[in-house]
Amino acid sequence: MNREKIRALALFSGGLDSLLAMKLLIEQGVEVIGLYFDTGFGGKGEEEKKRYLQEVAQKIGAQLEIVNIREQFIQEILFDPKYGYGKNFNPCIDCHANMIRIAKKLLPRYGAHFVISGEVVGQRPMSQRLDALKKVEELSGADGLILRPLSAKLLPPTIPEKEGWVDREKLLDIRGRSRHRQMELAKKWGIENYESPSGGCLLTDSGFSGRLREHLRHDNFDLEDVDLLKWGRHFRLPGGAKLIVSRNREENERLRKIEVTKYTPFTLPLPGPLSLITTEASEEDRELGARIALTYSKAKPGESYLVTIGEKSYSVSPFGSKDEVRRYFVQDG
Ligand code: SF4
Known part of the structure; x- marks a missing residue:
């Protein structure tokens, strides 16, 4: 396969980890399209949020697509999550799996090869423990097509790594709650103001x-x-x-x-x-x-x-x- 044409769809929340995961692959020459999944709960000011997403995606050299899943999210995920809720009304494991599942389905539409996510092993209590990542993977039916660039070296090699679409050696092994390495990378790449003006997910x-x-x-x-x-x-x-x-x-x-x-x-x-x-x-x-x-x-x-x-x-x-x-x-x- 022509190395130039490798394309990934990213789960793009607008937060620092998703930005860094995207940037890591862009640095490897992968074309990245950031998918922002609009559940309706992503913050208060929608227009501000969209402007912010556009701005930061452009800054790191990614394309932005907004995927409206409001109805599907309410009907299928919010009230009956297989893995329950986090501290508040946040069904994070099911929600992540849902986004990955949809992104995987969208691969042919964008001529993309795999999906990436900014999840970090052990960073958050619910969705990002190692076993939680496995649950997300199973529930999403990602079949090895989901790559977590920030923690990839701690996880089994995925199809994009095995196929040589990405260089595993250039991926990272970030683990845990400390934000130190992420902050360093943000500094190195000049990524600033990565907090959405409309706030994060309201379900948390x-x-x-x-x-x-x-x-x-x-x-x-x-x-x-x-x-x-x-x-x-x-x-x-x-x-x-x-x-x-x-x-x-x-x-x-x-x-x-x-x-x-x-x-x-x-x-x-x-x-x-x-x-x-x-x-x-x-x-x-x-x-x-x-x-x-x-x-x-x-x-x-x-x-x-x-x-x-x-x-x-x-x-x-x-x-x-x-x-x-x-x-x-x-x-x-
Ligand atoms: S915080 Fe949890 S529920 Fe909210 S968008 Fe992220 S994964 Fe979904």
């Missing part, structure tokens, strides 16, 4: 995971909930309805852009936060929701205002203070 965040768990105790989970859970203050009302009240102008815009089918927005008679309530909410929950939303607006306690929810209007007053509505807060965690 205890607050977000708590919100998600609370949601699942009361509601069905649909695609729109992925984005709704990221923004606003969330309240659970006595009749079971969910109320979401934006915290600031940015959240107003974020929430406005989400296409909602299960929630109805409020119209307040004066400036205030964007608010949404479960469309099926009872009359009592709607009235209470209107009072809470007014409490976060410029409404004056003791005065009545007409708040419209869908087709109906409710004449209500705000609570005397924000402290009074705290008991309805969804507790994160």
